[in-house]
Amino acid sequence: MGLADLTALAGLFASAFLAGSILPAQSEAVLAALLLAGVQPAWLLVLVATIGNVGGAVLNYGLGRSAERLRHRRWFPLSAAGWDRSAERFNRWGVASLLLSWLPIIGDGFTVLAGAARTPFPLFLALVTIAKGGRYLVLAAAVT
Numbered sequence: 662m663g664l665a666d667l668t669a670l671a672g673l674f675a676s677a678f679l680a681g682s683i684l685p686a687q688s689e690a691v692l693a694a695l696l697l698a699g700v701q702p703a704w705l706l707v708l709v710a711t712i713g714n715v716g717g718a719v720l721n722y723g724l725g726r727s728a729e730r731l732r733h734r735r736w737f738p739l740s741a742a743g744w745d746r747s748a749e750r751f752n753r754w755g756v757a758s759l760l761l762s763w764l765p766i767i768g769d770g771f772t773v774l775a776g777a778a779r780t781p782f783p784l785f786l787a788l789v790t791i792a793k794g795g796r797y798l799v800l801a802a803a804v805t
Contacts, residue, residue: 669700674713681717681793683724683769688714689800696804707801711794718762718772718789725776747774756780759788763796 673695679686692710696703731737732744739747751758751774759775762768775785 666700669695670705670709673706674709677710677713678717678720681714681769681772682720683773684717689796692797692800693804696801703801703805707794707797710797711790714793714797715786715790718769718793719786721769721772722776722780722782722785725773726779728773728777748777751775751778756784756788759785760792762789763792768792 673688673691676686676691677688680688688710692706695706700706728737728744732739733741737744747770751771756775758771759780762771772785772789
């Protein structure tokens with residue numbers, strides 16, 4: 662594995678981490694481009710993307726754990742009513758909603774709410790890894 666491949670893996674990790682966090686990014690396009698460019702092995706690309714994306718979700722989880730004490734500040738992105746509605750939905754659907762954490766925009770919200778709801782971290786990690794890793798596996802299979 663050469664320097665170009667290591668640089669590609671680092672870029673994939675960074676894009677997946679950002680995409681897994683509340684920041685907007687597009688890791689699927691990066692993964693697909695690397696696969697189409699012939700960067701190998703494909704399983705390593707899927708693994709790096711999954712680890713990066715789950716890492717971003719873990720950051721969201723940590724933000725959610727801190728949100729309760731910060732959510733009443735003026736700069737907080739949700740109103741008190743919006744936060745309460747979101748928390749109510751998460752509590753209604755339960756931790757199984759983390760299997761949808763791969764979805765753009767709303768998936769990030771699920772990971773933040775899981776932290777706020779004090780979802781046990783091992784359960785959070787397992788469900789988010791299944792969801793996000795599964796998405797990358799399906800994408801890799803479709804591209805190759």
